[in-house]
Amino acid sequence: MTSQSSLAVDDRTVYNSEFEFEKKNHLHSDDGSQEQEYVEKLDWDSPADVENPKNWSYFKKWRITLVVAFMCLVVTFGSSIFVSGAIHIALEFHVSETVALLGLSVYLVGLSMGPALAAPISETIGRNPVYRLSMPISMLFTVGVGKAHNIGTVLVCRFFCGMFASPVLAVAGGTIQDLWDVDMLGMAMSGFCLAPFAGPVLGPVIGGFLLEHKSWRWTMWVLLMFSGVALALITTIPETYKPVLLKKRAIKRGLPLPPKLPPLEGLKLIFTVTLLRPFQMLLFEPIVLALSVYMAFVFAVLFGFFEAFPFVFMTVYGFNSGETGLTFIGIGVGLFLGMLVYLMLDRVKYAPESRLPNPPPPESRLLPGKIGAVALPIGLFWLAWTSRHSVHWIVPVLAGVPFGMALLLLFFTVILYFGLCYPAMATASALAANNMLRYLVAAGFPLFTIQMYEKMGIDWATTFYAFVGLVLLPLPWVFHKFGPRLRQRSRYNVKQELDELEVINSI
Numbered sequence: 131m132t133s134q135s136s137l138a139v140d141d142r143t144v145y146n147s148e149f150e151f152e153k154k155n156h157l158h159s160d161d162g163s164q165e166q167e168y169v170e171k172l173d174w175d176s177p178a179d180v181e182n183p184k185n186w187s188y189f190k191k192w193r194i195t196l197v198v199a200f201m202c203l204v205v206t207f208g209s210s211i212f213v214s215g216a217i218h219i220a221l222e223f224h225v226s227e228t229v230a231l232l233g234l235s236v237y238l239v240g241l242s243m244g245p246a247l248a249a250p251i252s253e254t255i256g257r258n259p260v261y262r263l264s265m266p267i268s269m270l271f272t273v274g275v276g277k278a279h280n281i282g283t284v285l286v287c288r289f290f291c292g293m294f295a296s297p298v299l300a301v302a303g304g305t306i307q308d309l310w311d312v313d314m315l316g317m318a319m320s321g322f323c324l325a326p327f328a329g330p331v332l333g334p335v336i337g338g339f340l341l342e343h344k345s346w347r348w349t350m351w352v353l354l355m356f357s358g359v360a361l362a363l364i365t366t367i368p369e370t371y372k373p374v375l376l377k378k379r380a381i382k383r384g385l386p387l388p389p390k391l392p393p394l395e396g397l398k399l400i401f402t403v404t405l406l407r408p409f410q411m412l413l414f415e416p417i418v419l420a421l422s423v424y425m426a427f428v429f430a431v432l433f434g435f436f437e438a439f440p441f442v443f444m445t446v447y448g449f450n451s452g453e454t455g456l457t458f459i460g461i462g463v464g465l466f467l468g469m470l471v472y473l474m475l476d477r478v479k480y481a482p483e484s485r486l487p488n489p490p491p492p493e494s495r496l497l498p499g500k501i502g503a504v505a506l507p508i509g510l511f512w513l514a515w516t517s518r519h520s521v522h523w524i525v526p527v528l529a530g531v532p533f534g535m536a537l538l539l540l541f542f543t544v545i546l547y548f549g550l551c552y553p554a555m556a557t558a559s560a561l562a563a564n565n566m567l568r569y570l571v572a573a574g575f576p577l578f579t580i581q582m583y584e585k586m587g588i589d590w591a592t593t594f595y596a597f598v599g600l601v602l603l604p605l606p607w608v609f610h611k612f613g614p615r616l617r618q619r620s621r622y623n624v625k626q627e628l629d630e631l632e633v634i635n636s637i
Contacts, residue, residue, distance in 0.1 A: 172376045181379065183308050183370045191309045194370065195318055197363045198302045199325035201261065204360045205295040206329030208272070208353045209237050212288065213436045213576070214337025214451065215346025222346070223281040228577055230281070231437070233288045235573040238433070240292025242569035244300035245562035246405050247293070252301050256374035257308075260297045261364045268295040269357045276350035299326060300565070303545075308370035312484050316476035320469050320542065327432075327538060331462045334436060338455025407556075408563035415560070416616055417551055417609065421544045422564040424602050426571040428506065428537055431595050432461070434575035438592070441583050442513075447523045460527040464509070464534020471535065472498050472542050492550035493613045499543030499606040502536040507603065509533030510596035517588045543606065551613070556622035 174182045183191070212233050220230040252260050271294065274287035302322070310318045337349050369375060380387055411418040435458075443449040443457050475498060483489055509532035516525040548560040583591045609616075 172373070172380065174376075181375065183372075183375075184311055186309070191318075194309060194367045195306060195322055197360075197367050198305050199322045200363065201265070201298050201360045202302050202322070203325040203329040203332070204353075204356045205241070205268075205298050206326045207333050207356060208268075208291065208295060208329075209234060209241070209433075210330040210333025210436055211337040211349045211353055212237065212275075212333075214334055214341050214455065215349045218341065218346040219281070219284065223284075225281050227580070231576050233275075233284055234433070234436070234576055236285050236289040237292035238569045238573035240289045240294075241296045241299065242566045242573075243293050244296030244298075245408075245558070245565060246401070248297035248300035251297070252304065252371065256369045256371045257301050257305050258364075258367070258369045260301045262361075264294050264297040265357060265361050265364065268292075269354060269361070272350050272354050272357065276347045276354070300562075303561075305370050308372065313481055316480060317473060319545075320472050320476065323541060323545075324465055324469050324538065327465050327534075327541070328462060330432060330436075331458045331465065331534075334439070334455040334458050336455070338450075339452040342450065342452045405562075407559040408566060411556075411560050411622075412563045412567065415620060415622070417613065417620075418548070418560045418563055420605055420609075421547070422567045424605055425540060425544050425564055426567045427598060427602065428540055429568045430572040430575040431510075431533075432537060433572040434579040434595075435461075437576050437579040438583055441580060442517045442526065442588055443523065446517055446519060446588070449523075457523075457527050458530065460530025461534035461537075462530075464531040464536075465538050466534075467531065468502070468535035468538030468542075471501065472539060491614060492547055492617070493610045495546050495550060496543060496606045496610050496613075498539040499547075502539030502543065503599075503603045503606050504536075505532040505539070506536035507596045507599035509536060510592055510599055514589045514592035514596060517592070547609070551617050552620070552622050559622075 178185060180186075213231070216227055216230040216233070219225075219233070220227045223230075247264070248260050251263070268291050271287045271291035275284055275291065278284045278287060303319075306318050306322050307315065336352060340348055340352060377387060412422060413419070439457050440451070440454045443454045449457070479497075480495065483494065509529050512529035512532065513526050516529065544564060545561060548564070549557050551557075552560055582594075586594065
């Protein structure tokens with residue numbers, strides 16, 4: 131028997147249908163005679179493996195889910211609370227309100243970079259380092275905004291604040307998927323997805339009253355307090371990413387790991403998935419292009435409302451900044467109702483269907499989007515033609531309910547439909563494309579909203595949005611009819627998925 135040091139390793143990688151991989155190693159001596167053969171599968175020891183996050187207690191999984199959701203709420207809260215102080219910033223630094231609002235736009239541009247920043251870290255060393263590295267850096271730039279003495283410093287720090295906060299949004303959904311099985315994933319995701327939309331709604335509510343008594347700089351100090359709580363909570367949650375956990379356990383057990391690719395090759399693939407391919411899918415995948423444009427429009431209208439609502443309720447009803455912030459509660463109620471509608475559909479319809487031997491096609495999951503597509507123009511027309519002196523202020527506030535419900539139901543539909551139409555890696559690229567377009571378009575809307583409402587009037591400016599919503603309304607029905615044909619023609623398939631997973635898992 132030759133010594134261990136004289137043995138060479140011949141590796142072949144085999145994949146099963148669930149994209150898990152196993153390494154078959156043939157150890158042989160220098161003269162070519164085989165000495166040992168064994169199979170090492172980088173998978174859990176059994177379905178009941180206690181180290182598998184999916185087998186952790188419900189209390190532990192919900193605790194992690196709520197912490198991750200709170201982090202996302204804080205990041206998106208940071209976008210809208212700034213808007214409350216835009217007028218004060220403009221006065222202090224002698225610039226126009228539009229220039230001051232660039233602080234919101236550059237923050238959103240920074241948020242669009244999340245997948246490109248997060249993926250190289252999370253795919254190699256796990257999800258927790260993303261949270262623990264990005265949040266403190268973002269907090270430092272928040273301090274920079276609060277201490278700024280000129281508009282340039284405000285804008286630069288706001289951009290980097292958003293950029294370094296963005297990985298939290300990009301990785302958080304993966305943490306939820308790490309924890310929950312299919313039968314509970316819908317419930318967990320519905321509660322989790324409420325947070326990043328609740329953050330922008332909460333910002334004006336807190337910021338409006340804050341500016342009644344404090345300077346605009348206090349919007350940043352409050353954001354810093356929220357971020358500090360989130361950072362403290364981050365330190366209490368464990369790593370959940372399966373490949374990282376399995377590699378650590380293999381090292382602990384002294385098991386050989388798959389050979390590593392050169393780091394540059396692995397990073398090249400990851401950047402392809404998060405940067406190059408999202409652009410390709412926007413150009414060549416009708417499903418991704420159409421639904422990303424739809425979500426970008428709805429999301430942009432939400433951020434346009436951060437300027438439109440103060441214009442409407444201060445001009446027509448004479449509200450102060452604190453009272454104006456409360457008008458966003460209507461949208462918040464709509465978000466909550468949208469979550470309840472999706473939960474009902476998930477428990478009554480989708481969860482039982484997922485357990486069938488032959489589940490229905492992805493197009494069966496478009497129903498929430500159909501409801502949201504109808505609710506969107508209803509809310510916008512409602513707001514457009516009730517915002518007048520002769521109508522009580524509660525009526526236009528309630529117009530936010532169908533709008534908020536539409537926002538959440540359409541978002542749920544898009545992420546679910548992408549996940550069912552494409553393999554996992556292609557889904558990541560599709561969601562990255564959706565995220566990028568959503569935030570980039572939303573960054574532009576606040577810059578022209580006031581001018582639009584001043585020139586067109588409250589009724590016709592909002593009606594214009596409603597007509598765009600009507601044009602986009604048929605999309606869920608279009609994909610219900612033509613979706614199967616478009617999926618068959620897609621260039622993104624399972625074989626490509628397997629090849630890419632082999633590379634990423636070997637980084």
